[in-house]
Amino acid sequence: MKSFLDDSLLADNIKKNDEKAFHILFDRYYKKLVDYAFTFTGNLQEAEDIVQQTFITLWTTRKKIDSKKSIKSYLYRITHNSYIDTYRKQKHKESFFDEIKERALRDRINDHDEIIEQRILKLKIVIDALPDKCKEILQMNKFQGLKYKEIADQLDISVKTVESHMNTAFKKIRKAFKGDDLFLFLLYKFMR
Structure with a gap:
């Protein structure tokens, strides 16, 4: 006692x-x-x-x-x-990349699995290289499934700031995959 x-x-x-x-x-x-x-x-x-x-x-x-x-x-x-x-974040993160790979295969990208794996790895590297706050917000949205308002509330910032960070993330991802139009299209469909 x-x-x-x-x-x-x-x-x-x-x-x-x-x-x-x-x-x-x-x-x-x-x-x-x-x-x-x-x-x-x-x-x-x-x-x-x-x-x-x-x-x-x-x-x-x-x-x-x-x-x-x-x-x-x-x-x-x-x-x-x-x-x-x-556990939920890890599962959500894994499913995020798995879903991109699955969509790429399902939409009949005529590349080998190895090329798709390289694209996924490149995407992971691009995300890891984002500025800290930008990466955190992207991960909260795409890996944890939080809406912009929920992210804004958790981080005590405005929804506009969340949108700005997400736009920055998308610009850097688009730039990294410039010229890879089909993969960019798939990412765009998935990430909006």
């Missing part, structure tokens, strides 16, 4: 912006949460990333902590939700 009271006191202090309390809680639960996340991911690096996101979420939402409830349970719930979010 004493451990819960200690956790409760830590939760109260974290809510009051006490970084030392946060570090104590981090040290107390980090390894346990990584082990927990590992049961879902089967990958230590992914599990560690998820738990780091858990603690980022805890700190950024610290004002909402209910110190009358178990902070341990709250951490496990955040970890589980972070895993679900990560």
Whole structure:
């Protein structure tokens, strides 16, 4: 019971912006949460990333902590939700590229699979080379499936700013595939 009271006191202090309390809680639960996340991911690096996101979420939402409830349970719930979010994003990202490949094949591009794979790889490289905010917004829209308004709300920016970043991304993608009209056409159909 004493451990819960200690956790409760830590939760109260974290809510009051006490970084030392946060570090104590981090040290107390980090390894346990990584082990927990590992049961879902089967990958230590992914599990560690998820738990780091858990603690980022805890700190950024610290004002909402209910110190009358178990902070341990709250951490496990955040970890589980972070895993679900990560899993969904990864699946959505994979399906994004798979769908482009499938459309290319379905629309009878007369290229070999290897050429299509090269185009997909080139697209990934172009996306990775986008400016950070531009890439983040494109990924939120195309990989996570968020609408412009949802992105604007999450990033605390205007819808016009989201549109501007998306236009920049599309211009850079079009430029990278200039001369490859059929693939550009497929991308355009898919990305609008």
